[in-house]
Amino acid sequence: MSRGTPHVLIDGTSLGRDEILLVARGGASVRLDPAARERAQESWETAETVARRRHVYGRTTGVGANRQEEVGGDAALGHGLRLLRSHAGGVGFELAPDVVRATMVIRLNQLAAGGSGVHVRVLDALEQALDLGALPRGHRLGAIGTGDLTVLAEIALTLAGERPWAVGEAPPVALDTGDALAFMSSNAATLAEAVIACADLQTLLRASHTVAALSFLALGGSAEAYAEVVHEARPHPGQQHCAAEMRRLLGMTGPPVPGRRIQDPFGLRAFPQVQGPALDSLAQLEQVLSVEVNARAENPLISVEADDVFHHAHFHTAYVAVALDQARASVHQVAELSAARLGDLVEPTMTGLTPFLASGPAGSSGVMILEYVAHDALAQMRHAALPVTMGTAVVSRGLEDHASFSTQAARQAIVVVEAYRHVLACELVAAVRALRVQQPDLGDIPARAALERTAQVLDPSLEDRSLGDDLDRAADLLDELAAL
Known part of the structure; x- marks a missing residue:
């Protein structure tokens, strides 16, 4: 080296x-x-x-x-x-x-x-x-x-x-x-895929705070949903963390400022309640993986202390499979909210802008295709989120009569990473486009830095065109936004 x-x-x-x-x-x-x-x-x-x-x-x-x-x-x-x-x-x-x-x-x-x-x-x-x-x-x-x-x-x-x-x-x-x-x-290879997927999903969940904050600004959301007093009333750790991140990104201090509506759609209003379980599930998965990668899990276990060997079942990774199943399912729910916010961003009654954020002659499509891309990726996530722990296998002439399928759970988590990245990219492209048209005075808040950075990367033109390059750039930018 x-x-x-x-x-x-x-x-x-x-x-x-x-x-x-x-x-x-x-x-x-x-x-x-x-x-x-x-x-x-x-x-x-x-x-x-x-x-x-x-x-x-x-x-x-x-x-x-x-x-x-x-x-x-x-x-x-x-x-x-x-x-x-x-x-x-x-x-x-x-x-x-x-x-x-x-x-x-x-x-x-x-x-x-x-x-x-x-x-x-x-x-x-x-x-x-x-x-x-x-x-x-x-x-x-x-x-x-x-x-x-x-x-x-x-x-x-x-x-x-x-x-x-x-x-x-x-x-x-x-x-x-x-x-x-x-x-x-x-199970080192399974653990390797699980560790990589866990880290990538945690990064995307951090990025999703920033993406949701930009959508909040474009949609004129109500700050009441993220108020500290609200989340102290039901203090789940992940939920509280999400709400605090939204307050920080949006520069919310003091009493919440009213939004355009008395109550927002769930994509904004229920974001902490849905993002919270995903944050907590990934934290639990990380803890399980930490135990596994530092474990003496070989069968048989050679014990120097006992001067003996012990035959056991540490090869069975139910902990890993269950934690991965929960993580994939919880992230899928978060992605559903991202797709819902994308639907709000193309709706004129929500943004005050043209249908599909289009610019040009009547009938222009704008970002219409983003919903199709997002829901394709979301469908992929939905299939990948199905629990592997509902099945088993009997092998080796009936001796080994149960299996965790944690390997398959880890593989499916990798699928979820890539699909979720595309869902978030679709929302990010639409939110930035809406804010470019609205040109709001954001003041000195962290979300403004995210908008400015993303605007540097995405094509500023608003006419009907292929959005594929923008989606690729937005997807690549998510890791950077996660560190904001």
């Missing part, structure tokens, strides 16, 4: 969302904490000791329904590589580079927690690959929320030199019999 590039300390206990994103998207290098390395070494030694006196699943036995099959003598030779080869059956699209890097750093951190029994040289190999920028190739299909076996088998075989690197390369590492299941026994 170049001089000045940040690096993230991997200690097995404190890896957070921001550090994962630094590695996944920011090119940060990693450094394995010496204490964590020592912990991993002790875990491997304990696993080796216990395996000499009792059966250890996946180490001295087969896996799944083959758990009763003993692996010893000649059968032990190459057992680990056979496990990895047989499980590296993922298909479909290749995982995005940021997801692969996030998977690698999460898995490294979990191994550093010291519960897997994997040899410490495997941790060193992951650290080196991340620092070299070497990326394995991982495929999307092959997990149901009970371990990302296929992706992690692909990564392990790449580290071992059996598979080609997708980007760059790193020196191969030798894998022992006990390293195979110990490396695969994780």
